[in-house]
Amino acid sequence: MYILYYYPLNASMAPHFVLEEMGLDYTLQLVDRHSNAHKSDEYLVLNPTGRIPTLVDDGFAIFESAAICLHLCDKNPNKSLMPKVGDKNRPLFYQWLMYLNNTVQAELMLYFYPQRHTSETGHIKAIVEAQEKRITDMFLLLDTELEGKDYLVSDSITVCDYFLFMLAVWADEFKQPPLSFRNLSRYLKKIAKRDAVISVCKKENLSLVDYR
Numbered sequence: 303m304y305i306l307y308y309y310p311l312n313a314s315m316a317p318h319f320v321l322e323e324m325g326l327d328y329t330l331q332l333v334d335r336h337s338n339a340h341k342s343d344e345y346l347v348l349n350p351t352g353r354i355p356t357l358v359d360d361g362f363a364i365f366e367s368a369a370i371c372l373h374l375c376d377k378n379p380n381k382s383l384m385p386k387v388g389d390k391n392r393p394l395f396y397q398w399l400m401y402l403n404n405t406v407q408a409e410l411m412l413y414f415y416p417q418r419h420t421s422e423t424g425h426i427k428a429i430v431e432a433q434e435k436r437i438t439d440m441f442l443l444l445d446t447e448l449e450g451k452d453y454l455v456s457d458s459i460t461v462c463d464y465f466l467f468m469l470a471v472w473a474d475e476f477k478q479p480p481l482s483f484r485n486l487s488r489y490l491k492k493i494a495k496r497d498a499v500i501s502v503c504k505k506e507n508l509s510l511v512d513y514r
Contacts, residue, residue: 304328307356309335310506313367314355319464320371323498324381368403371461383461391456398454398462406469409437438478445483467493
């Protein structure tokens with residue numbers, strides 16, 4: 303039994319998709335950000351970073367969204383959400399997952415929390431505007447990569463696709479949101495039809511109307 307410590311529409315969303323897609327036995331444990339539950343002594347024992355998500359697997363706690371997804375793939379290789387060792391797509395899987403996690407997600411964090419990166423409140427608006435342009439350029443790169451492709455890495459869905467869907471949801475209020483790109487829009491609407499996405503979005507109260 304896996305326990306996913308989560309908060310709706312946070313970085314826990316990608317591992318939530320993966321757990322659901324794999325059909326694994328898991329329970330959800332809400333970490334209420336509004337009451338700073340992620341900074342509580344109880345939670346910090348599991349995740350000393352005080353961030354969401356955390357996955358508990360047979361009493362063992364692991365944090366960081368991408369690491370959790372990779373752990374689930376290692377534990378459940380028959381679910382085929384990561385190319386096998388030796389598969390030509392394996393290095394591309396690592397490439398795109400690292401890009402999504404270390405570059406796109408990191409830049410989105412700066413976009414959402416600009417006050418953490420400056421002591422001058424007058425700079426916040428400029429940071430947000432600059433970040434939105436940087437991230438939009440990243441989605442343009444991804445849109446180009448998805449030309450003629452149903453999935454980011456291979457001929458079947460992988461963790462990368464669920465990670466990208468999560469990040470696209472976060473950026474849905476941009477002036478040029480992911481759904482405004484031709485290839486990304488087609489791709490995201492296809493992913494949104496999967497049972498795992500429908501189930502998770504229902505649990506996390508995210509409407510998929512725009513993805514129809």
